[in-house]
Amino acid sequence: xALLEVNSLSVEFGDGPNPFRAVDQVxxxxxxxxxxxxxxxxxxxxxxxxxxxxxxxEYPGHVKAEGLTFDGQDLLSMPVKKRRALTxxxxxxxxxxxxxxxxxxxxxxxxxxxxxxxHQGGRKKWRRERxxxxxxxxxxxxxxxxxxxxxxxxSGGMSQRVMIAMAIACDPKLLIADEPTTALxxxxxxxxxxxxxELQREKNMGLVLITNDLALVAEAAxxxxxxYAGQVVETGPAEEIFSTxxxxxxxxxxxxxxxSSQGKxxxxxxxxxxxxxxxxxxxxxxxxxxxxASERCQRExxxxxxxxxxxxxxxxxxxxxGKPAA
Amino acid sequence: xxxSTNTETLxxxxxxxQPQTPLQEFWSYFSANTGAxxxxxxxxxxxxxxxxxxxxxxxxxxxxxxxxxxxxPAWVEGGSWTYVLGTDDxxxxxxxxxxxxxxLSLFIGCLVVTLSLGMGILLGLVAGYFQGAVDTAIMRAxxxxxxxxxxxxxxxxxxxxxxxxxxxxxxxxxxSLPHYVRLTRASTIAELSKDYVVSSRVAGASHxxxxxxxxxxxxxxxxxxxxxxxxxNAILDMAALGFLGLGAQPPTPEWGSMLADALQFVQRAWWVxxxxxxxxxxxxxxxxLMGDGLRDALDPKLxx
Amino acid sequence: MFQFIFKKLMLVxxxxxxxxxxxxxxxxxxxxxxxxxMAGERGVSPERHAQLRAELGLDQPLLIQYKDYVVxxxxxxxxxxxxxxxxxxxxFASLFPATVELATCAALFAVLVGLPAGIIAAxxxxxxxxxxxxxxxxxxYSMPIFWWALLLMLVFSVNLGWTPVSGRLDVTYWIxxxxxxxxxxxxxxxxxxxxxxxxHHLVLPSIVLGTIPMAVIARMTRSSMLEVLSEDxxxxxxxxxxxxxxxxxxxxxxxxxxxxxxxxGLQVGILLSGAILTETIFAWPGIxxxxxxxxxxxxxxxxxxxxxxxxxxxxVVNLIVDILYGVVNPRIRHNK
Numbered sequence: 018x019a020l021l022e023v024n025s026l027s028v029e030f031g032d033g034p035n036p037f038r039a040v041d042q043v044x045x046x047x048x049x050x051x052x053x054x055x056x057x058x059x060x061x062x063x064x065x066x067x068x069x070x071x072x073x074x075e076y077p078g079h080v081k082a083e084g085l086t087f088d089g090q091d092l093l094s095m096p097v098k099k100r101r102a103l104t105x106x107x108x109x110x111x112x113x114x115x116x117x118x119x120x121x122x123x124x125x126x127x128x129x130x131x132x133x134x135x136h137q138g139g140r141k142k143w144r145r146e147r148x149x150x151x152x153x154x155x156x157x158x159x160x161x162x163x164x165x166x167x168x169x170x171x172s173g174g175m176s177q178r179v180m181i182a183m184a185i186a187c188d189p190k191l192l193i194a195d196e197p198t199t200a201l202x203x204x205x206x207x208x209x210x211x212x213x214x215e216l217q218r219e220k221n222m223g224l225v226l227i228t229n230d231l232a233l234v235a236e237a238a239x240x241x242x243x244x245y246a247g248q249v250v251e252t253g254p255a256e257e258i259f260s261t262x263x264x265x266x267x268x269x270x271x272x273x274x275x276x277s278s279q280g281k282x283x284x285x286x287x288x289x290x291x292x293x294x295x296x297x298x299x300x301x302x303x304x305x306x307x308x309x310a311s312e313r314c315q316r317e318x319x320x321x322x323x324x325x326x327x328x329x330x331x332x333x334x335x336x337x338x339g340k341p342a343a
Numbered sequence: 344x345x346x347s348t349n350t351e352t353l354x355x356x357x358x359x360x361q362p363q364t365p366l367q368e369f370w371s372y373f374s375a376n377t378g379a380x381x382x383x384x385x386x387x388x389x390x391x392x393x394x395x396x397x398x399x400x401x402x403x404x405x406x407x408x409x410x411x412x413x414x415x416p417a418w419v420e421g422g423s424w425t426y427v428l429g430t431d432d433x434x435x436x437x438x439x440x441x442x443x444x445x446x447l448s449l450f451i452g453c454l455v456v457t458l459s460l461g462m463g464i465l466l467g468l469v470a471g472y473f474q475g476a477v478d479t480a481i482m483r484a485x486x487x488x489x490x491x492x493x494x495x496x497x498x499x500x501x502x503x504x505x506x507x508x509x510x511x512x513x514x515x516x517x518x519s520l521p522h523y524v525r526l527t528r529a530s531t532i533a534e535l536s537k538d539y540v541v542s543s544r545v546a547g548a549s550h551x552x553x554x555x556x557x558x559x560x561x562x563x564x565x566x567x568x569x570x571x572x573x574x575x576n577a578i579l580d581m582a583a584l585g586f587l588g589l590g591a592q593p594p595t596p597e598w599g600s601m602l603a604d605a606l607q608f609v610q611r612a613w614w615v616x617x618x619x620x621x622x623x624x625x626x627x628x629x630x631x632l633m634g635d636g637l638r639d640a641l642d643p644k645l646x647x
Numbered sequence: 648m649f650q651f652i653f654k655k656l657m658l659v660x661x662x663x664x665x666x667x668x669x670x671x672x673x674x675x676x677x678x679x680x681x682x683x684x685m686a687g688e689r690g691v692s693p694e695r696h697a698q699l700r701a702e703l704g705l706d707q708p709l710l711i712q713y714k715d716y717v718v719x720x721x722x723x724x725x726x727x728x729x730x731x732x733x734x735x736x737x738x739f740a741s742l743f744p745a746t747v748e749l750a751t752c753a754a755l756f757a758v759l760v761g762l763p764a765g766i767i768a769a770x771x772x773x774x775x776x777x778x779x780x781x782x783x784x785x786x787x788y789s790m791p792i793f794w795w796a797l798l799l800m801l802v803f804s805v806n807l808g809w810t811p812v813s814g815r816l817d818v819t820y821w822i823x824x825x826x827x828x829x830x831x832x833x834x835x836x837x838x839x840x841x842x843x844x845x846x847h848h849l850v851l852p853s854i855v856l857g858t859i860p861m862a863v864i865a866r867m868t869r870s871s872m873l874e875v876l877s878e879d880x881x882x883x884x885x886x887x888x889x890x891x892x893x894x895x896x897x898x899x900x901x902x903x904x905x906x907x908x909x910x911x912g913l914q915v916g917i918l919l920s921g922a923i924l925t926e927t928i929f930a931w932p933g934i935x936x937x938x939x940x941x942x943x944x945x946x947x948x949x950x951x952x953x954x955x956x957x958x959x960x961x962x963v964v965n966l967i968v969d970i971l972y973g974v975v976n977p978r979i980r981h982n983k
Contacts, residue, residue: 073885105888112886117879122901132887183887378785487665490962491954492920495938499954502942503676579791583924586793587939602794606928609797610805620794627789635785 019046020223021070021108021191024084028062028069031077039065039078041247044321047191050221052214054238054255056231056270060291062247063227064113067193071110072100088190106136109184113196115176119168125152125179126164132186151182156212174205178212185216191223192216198233210237231274235259243267246291246302253327263327263334265307265341301332309333309341372640379636385629393446400439401427404596408434413612429614431605437615440596441622447597448578448626451512455577456570458516463523464566468554470524471531482528485521493518493576494583501589508597511590515580519573526569530562564641568634575630582623598623648973655969659962666962670955671716674947675709703948725952730944735952738937743956744827745815746933749925750918752849753857758911761861765868766903769876770895780865787862792921796855796928803851810851813930817844856925860914867910872903905972912968916961 026043029036040062047053055063069080072092085092087108092100112118120128129151130144139147145164152160155178168176177197184192194213198206214237217224226237234241234255241258243251243266251264262268271277272285289306298304304314313332321330333341373379392399402408414430415422422429428437470481488496493515500514534540535558543557584590585599593600598619605615682691682699691699700706703726704715719725725735761784768780804812815829816822820841822832830849833841875881876899884898885891923935930936934953941949 068882071886073882101888101890103888105886110886112879112883114879118883120880120884120898120902131889135887135889135893180883183883483661483665486662487669490662490666490916490965491669491958492916492961494920494923495954495957498923498938498942499673499950502950503673575789579789582791583793586791586924587927589942599791599793602791602797606797609801613801616794616797616801620791620798623791623794624786624789627791628786631785631789 018089020049020051020088021047021225022084022086023066023070024082026066026069026080026082026085028065028074029079029081036079039247040069043244043247043249045242045249045252047223047225049190049223050217051240052217052224052226052238054234054241055225055227055244056229056234056241057244058229058291060246060293061244063244064195065247066244067110067195067225067227070193071104071108073104073110102136105132106187107189108191108193109187109189110193110195111177111180111184111197114200115180116168116171116173116200118180119171119176121168123167124164125166125168125171129179129183129186132183136187147186148182151186152179154185154216155179155182156208157182173201174209177201177205177209181209181212181216185220185222188220189222191225193225193227195227196229197226198230199228206233213237231259231270232276243270246297248302248330249321249328250303250331251329257327261335261337262339263323263329264331265309265335266303268335268339269308301330369640373636376636376639378632379639382629382632382636385625386633389445389626389629390449392442393449396439396442396446400436400442401425402436402439404440404443405435405594408436410434413608413615415612416614419614428618429612431601431615432608432612435594435596437601437618440601441598441618443596444598444601444619444622445626447508447591447595448581448623451508451515451581452574452577454512455516455519455581456573458513459519459573460523460566460570462516463520464527464559466520467524467527468531468559471528471535472550472554472558474532478528481524485524488518488521494580497580497584498587498589501584506584506589506592508591508595511581511584512577514584515577518580519576522569522573523566526565527562530565531558534558534561568638568641571630571634571637575627575634578623578630579627651973652970655966655973659966662962663959666955666958667717667720668713670951670958671713673954674951677947720955725955726948728941728949729946730949735949738949739934739953739956741827742933742937745829745931746919746922746926746935748828748830749849749852749856749931749933750915750922752853753855753918753921754860754911754914756853756857757860757864757914760857761864762868762907765865765907766872766895766900768865768869769872769903772873777869780869784862784865787858788866790858790862792855792858793924793928795858796851796925799851799855800928811848813928815845815848815931816841817848820844852925852929852931855928856918856921859921860911860917863910863914863917864907868903868907871906872899875899875903878902908972909968912965912971915964919957919961 023046024044026040027038028040029038031037043062043066045053055067057063065074065078068074069078070085070087070092074080080093082093087103090103092103119125126145126148129148130141133139133144133147148164149160152163157163157175157178163175168179171179181197192213197213198209201209210233213224213226216222226234228234238255241251241253241255242249243258243264245266251258251262251267253263258267259271262271266287269285269287273287277285287306292298292302292305298315300316301307301310301314301319304310307314311332317332319330319332321328322334323329336342408426408430411423411426411430412434413432414426414434416429417424417427419429426436426438428441430436431440466481466485470478491499497511497514497518500517501510504510504513531554540553540557543553548557581590581597582599582602585597585601586603588600588603591597591600593604601619602616605612605619608615682696682703682705704712707715723736725739727734728738731738764780764784768774768777771777800812803809811817816833820833820836820838822829822836822838822841825832825835829845830842833845880902881894881899884894889897919935922931922933923939925931926933926935927939934957938950938953938957941947941953
């Protein structure tokens with residue numbers, strides 16, 4: 018049984034007859050100890066879908082799903098209190114902006130031990146020792162003196178390490194990392210990713226790595242989910258996705274990498290932007306930007322096809338040569 | 344706003360919204376705020392009443408009808424439709440006094456705001472533009488003024504200059520200066536570092552041109568909002584001074600002094616107290632509502 | 648921390664000097680001969696004129712006059728009232744507790760009502776409660792408080808007879824002045840009903856004086872809270888799985904209160920100037936009424952000294968607020 022099963026998850030914002038669907042019937046699963054990468058441009062619904070798993074979507078957002086189970090328990094039907102007991106303990110999350118994600122009013126110690134206090138209780142002294150231990154684990158030098166530091170005294174990389182320490186405080190089974198490196202310096206990015214992967218292996222956690230950095234996913238993930246405009250457009254094992262993308266969007270993403278443009282004068286890029294709340298097309302979400310779009314793509318919404326290992330949402334999935342099927 | 348740049352990549356039926364002129368955009372933001380529109384309507388009505396008080400008012404504001412002392416409003420027993428809102432202790436028609444009072448209050452508001460806005464902008468621009476010692480001197484003075492409660496400072500100034508309408512307006516204008524100075528200075532400093540100012544400077548613009556033509560127009564939005572709120576403060580402070588007997592002198596129909604005159608009749612004639620205060624409250628409220636709406640419409644930070 | 652406080656203290660010095668300059672100039676700005684003006688219509692004999700000139704130090708050069716003025720201030724000497732001949736400082740000290748008592752109660756009312764209203768309005772954003780808080784606070788903010796006082800008096804004192812019209816205590820009680828704070832003195836006196844009477848007298852003036860600060864605090868708390876609630880660290884806190892109440896109280900409130908504390912501090916000025924009106928209406932024997940009466944009586948030393956003292960108090964309160972601000976907000980404490 019999978020650690021996390023997401024079945025047809027939708028998140029809508031706003032009331033009335035036409036709410037904005039930020040996440041549209043997304044399904045995927047994460048196994049124990051697996052690293053799943055979720056890729057997509059900003060605005061594709063990656064973050065919102067993971068926030069809904071954490072139960073962090075607030076009014077005016079509504080979460081709907083046919084199934085949302087974690088470790089065999091249905092997250093949506095369980096009582097609020099029980100769900101809160103899971104969040105932060107068994108499922109934890111780290112965020113994009115480490116600097117602003119820490120409360121400026123409290124010390125590192127307070128914020129790390131707070132998670133312990135809520136979920137595990139224990140004596141103050143024990144919590145303090147555990148916090149030192151955690152800081153050591155995330156590679157912060159001189160953890161004892163860092164306990165008394167305030168967030169504004171930490172660098173971005175340090176803050177993200179503290180965030181990770183907070184997230185793994187209660188030994189979660191699943192860690193969701195929402196663009197954990199986007200806001201950091203390039204040199205720090207690799208360190209943080211290495212740290213995350215190391216912790217993941219050590220603790221055999223499931224890790225959902227949300228990013229728009231394809232290179233990072235190629236390197237780290239076992240499986241990849243590609244999202245576009247709130248929908249999953251392609252899923253599959255990492256190597257396959259990168260060697261033979263089947264969705265035009267995935268292909269376009271890969272072609273926009275500098276590595277794939279060697280010898281060319283400019284990087285290839287998909288024209289246009291992810292459709293926003295008011296300009297979603299009628300048919301396939303990608304149709305206005307897709308080089309292969311047919312008349313049918315403008316009209317009808319394509320369904321997901323393929324087996325559970327490899328899925329794609331396209332009328333004419335690409336073949337091995339990267340050309341649309343007839 | 345970025346829609347307009349990429350409409351061509353969207354399918355033909357996906358035409359982006361038409362770009363609005365700044366005025367249209369301003370109005371669409373402003374009119375979305377019901378309170379602000381209500382405030383605006385009230386103020387416009389007030390202005391019309393104030394301008395045409397001579398024709399609209401049923402009686403002279405200072406004529407004393409000796410046979411109708413402390414007449415209650417028309418709908419109360421003993422009232423008469425000759426004096427719709429009743430009369431005061433010397434038989435003056437309250438409605439007429441309120442109408443003429445509106446003229447006075449709005450005029451004072453204009454005077455005070457013009458004076459303080461003008462001086463404030465000048466001082467703030469100079470402080471922000473030249474910085475250094477000039478800045479320090481001006482801002483210190485402003486800090487000292489801010490350390491004094493505005494009403495107290497106004498009272499002190501009137502106490503020295505002697506109670507009169509003009510002195511009171513001067514006092515209120517001086518007292519409300521610091522806000523304008525601070526605002527102008529802050530936005531001047533913020534604008535000063537922007538590229539368009541640098542390029543204008545490189546192009547050889549004089550200090551005066553830089554200050555008034557290049558920078559000032561870009562600092563106006565918060566100043567307009569503050570000026571609207573300045574109106575309400577001026578009316579409120581003026582009424583307070585009038586109430587304390589330090590503003591308009593009798594028999595001038597000023598709202599605050601009308602209240603002061605009525606003080607001893609609180610128990611016997613509620614109407615002499617109720618109406619002037621209500622008019623002050625509503626006018627001030629209208630300006631504040633409009634100020635809120637203007638802030639929403641003009642402050643780019645709040646726009647999406 | 649000491650460095651922080653010291654720095655703040657140093658910033659106050661020029662402001663204080665400015666205030667002394669202002670109050671010093673004030674009395675010299677009176678058009679015409681100050682002594683003639685002070686004397687008013689009664690006129691003054693030439694001998695008395697010369698005597699007064701010497702008494703007020705007006706025969707000295709301006710610079711010397713200013714020096715003497717400042718030196719006297721540091722000795723707690725603000726001159727004597729022209730009418731009662733008592734030192735200004737003494738009169739101030741005897742009246743000040745009444746104003747403090749009133750202002751404190753008003754501030755308590757403003758904070759105890761405004762703060763929770765603002766917090767709940769922000770948490771229940773868009774609800775009916777939120778809308779009513781916003782409407783009430785805007786109305787309160789626009790309120791001419793002298794009229795508000797009359798209105799409340801009309802309803803509660805005249806029509807309903809629930810509260811007294813004016814003063815601090817029923818005339819049937821005679822209380823020894825110990826602290827000058829009526830609430831405390833009545834308790835100390837042990838006289839039955841005196842405390843209740845003092846409290847009764849405080850209710851209306853406190854509400855009147857507290858209305859504008861309450862409106863400002865409610866508005867400020869709401870907007871500050873709304874801003875904080877959308878911060879990333881609130882999401883972090885919620886992702887730790889804590890109860891919503893803990894998120895609001897522990898994580899949001901403390902950050903939201905930082906700007907609110909400054910605003911509460913700024914209300915001291917509003918309270919003291921509001922006290923001028925409130926005290927006049929309710930015949931409350933405090934600083935505000937004293938100042939207005941002195942202006943009416945052309946008792947310029949009292950006006951000068953009173954304004955000086957009020958301004959000083961406001962500076963001191965603002966200084967305390969600044970320091971408190973540093974205690975609450977670690978960023979300020981460490982960086983500046």
